[in-house]
Amino acid sequence: MTTDPRSKVVLAVDDSPEDLALLNAILMGAGYAFVGSASGEDCLSLIHRCTPRLILLDIQMPGLDGIETCRRLRENPQLKTVPIAFLTARKTRGDVREGLAAGGNDFIAKPINRDTLLQRVQHWTNHRVAVPKAA
Amino acid sequence: MDFDDSALAGLQEALPVAEFRELLADYLASMAAPLSQALALGEAGNWKDLAFAAHTLVSTSGSYGLTRASALARDLERACQAGHGGEAAALLPELVASATRGAAALRARFLGDRVAA
Numbered sequence: 297m298t299t300d301p302r303s304k305v306v307l308a309v310d311d312s313p314e315d316l317a318l319l320n321a322i323l324m325g326a327g328y329a330f331v332g333s334a335s336g337e338d339c340l341s342l343i344h345r346c347t348p349r350l351i352l353l354d355i356q357m358p359g360l361d362g363i364e365t366c367r368r369l370r371e372n373p374q375l376k377t378v379p380i381a382f383l384t385a386r387k388t389r390g391d392v393r394e395g396l397a398a399g400g401n402d403f404i405a406k407p408i409n410r411d412t413l414l415q416r417v418q419h420w421t422n423h424r425v426a427v428p429k430a431a
Numbered sequence: 432m433d434f435d436d437s438a439l440a441g442l443q444e445a446l447p448v449a450e451f452r453e454l455l456a457d458y459l460a461s462m463a464a465p466l467s468q469a470l471a472l473g474e475a476g477n478w479k480d481l482a483f484a485a486h487t488l489v490s491t492s493g494s495y496g497l498t499r500a501s502a503l504a505r506d507l508e509r510a511c512q513a514g515h516g517g518e519a520a521a522l523l524p525e526l527v528a529s530a531t532r533g534a535a536a537l538r539a540r541f542l543g544d545r546v547a548a
Contacts, residue, residue: 407490407493410445
């Protein structure tokens with residue numbers, strides 16, 4: 297398993313350009329390859345061209361929200377083992393339950409804290425998630 | 432506290448100076464639009480869309496160290512979701528004022544500009 301972050305692509309989906317710029321700066325500054333996407337729809341189209349090591353998903357977005365985007369990403373067999381972390385200012389018990397049911401693996405709280413973010417990104421880019429067994 | 436510089440300290444160390452300054456300058460240049468939009472939504476009594484706009488402000492302002500504005504935006508989002516128009520209307524000017532002070536402090540701290548008197 298490689299630990300060199302340069303070989304790891306992190307895809308972030310967020311409708312806020314300011315948050316995407318900050319994520320780009322933090323992750324590129326730490327040596328990760330970064331791809332930003334401004335919407336769930338854009339992410340679903342982009343995902344056919346690059347398979348990231350980790351997907352960071354905002355929940356509240358116009359159009360497809362993060363939960364629905366996550367559900368659709370999980371329908372793609374190529375993405376079954378790619379970790380998905382919700383990066384969101386919403387973290388009620390209901391949000392967490394819904395996010396996990398949609399196939400998410402983690403919740404990272406916003407506002408963005410650089411140290412926390414890098415810790416979670418390092419963790420998830422070194423892990424693949426288990427494919428759920430068919431019933 | 433309107434501005435907490437520790438939110439950006441780690442990033443300042445990690446990024447080249449020009450890149451760090453550009454990131455902050457871009458943020459400062461962009462922050463007036465969502466605040467104006469929030470004010471307009473408040474004047475129109477559009478609490479549903481204002482809750483959405485406030486939610487975005489919770490994140491962006493907090494991520495760039497404007498901690499008080501972030502907290503006020505969260506209060507605003509909750510007030511809008513609860514349909515408490517009076518509370519929301521009272522929070523809006525406070526949010527804009529704090530964000531403005533926070534932006535000035537951010538500029539002074541990291542971009543070397545003076546805070547306007």
